[in-house]
Amino acid sequence: MKLNNSVPIGSDNLLARMAPEIAATFSPAQIQALQAALTPRRHAINIRLSVPLGITRVYLVLLAGTEGRSESRRRHEAAQHPLWTPINLLVIASTMGLGIFALLAMLQITNADLPAVFNPKAAPAGIPFKADRTSCEESGRTWQEGDCLDFGHDPTF
Known part of the structure; x- marks a missing residue:
């Protein structure tokens, strides 16, 4: 007190x-x-x-810890302070929504191509030793207008 x-x-x-x-x-x-x-x-x-x-x-x-209250006291307090009130449901739903939003944002950031996001001036590199479409696409690159392009290269290379 x-x-x-x-x-x-x-x-x-x-x-x-x-x-x-x-x-x-x-x-x-x-x-x-x-x-x-x-x-x-x-x-x-x-x-x-x-x-x-x-x-x-x-x-x-x-607050969290080991339960020390008697069964009758727990029942009495549960009746006095129910969990499923409209404001409690709103807080629970908001917390879950924000958690899901944060998780999705983290997944989006980890899946983003960060060099392309932070360095938009980086241009694809032409790969001269890949002269045909098949060998270019087999190596994970893009065939575009007769050229084999590598969009995942390091622009400082």
């Missing part, structure tokens, strides 16, 4: 902030339950981001 941007409150600190006559009414079992409830959890994955979104910011939290 946090109050006014202060440090997290443990059970001892919480009892110290209460009126002494109220703090004295807690049994040892209640104090132990307070300690268990107020102990900060350590998650294996704990990502917290503040993401700018237009004129506002969105707080994004991703």
Whole structure:
């Protein structure tokens, strides 16, 4: 629990902030339950981001770790916070769409002929020792207007 941007409150600190006559009414079992409830959890994955979104910011939290909640608590929380709400579906679909778009963009970049993209002035090289169409095309080159052309050559050659 946090109050006014202060440090997290443990059970001892919480009892110290209460009126002494109220703090004295807690049994040892209640104090132990307070300690268990107020102990900060350590998650294996704990990502917290503040993401700018237009004129506002969105707080994004991703926590993951071993499950320590009871079955009844999980059922209760699932009923209170259902996964399949319209906004959750929108976020899931958007995330999947952006992931697919990024994957397709990476595939497009890896399949592109980058020297041709970044150096459009490179011209094909004529191969003089390939005098006929068959031998030219068998070597993976292009036969065009009576010449054997190599479009995949290094322009600095």
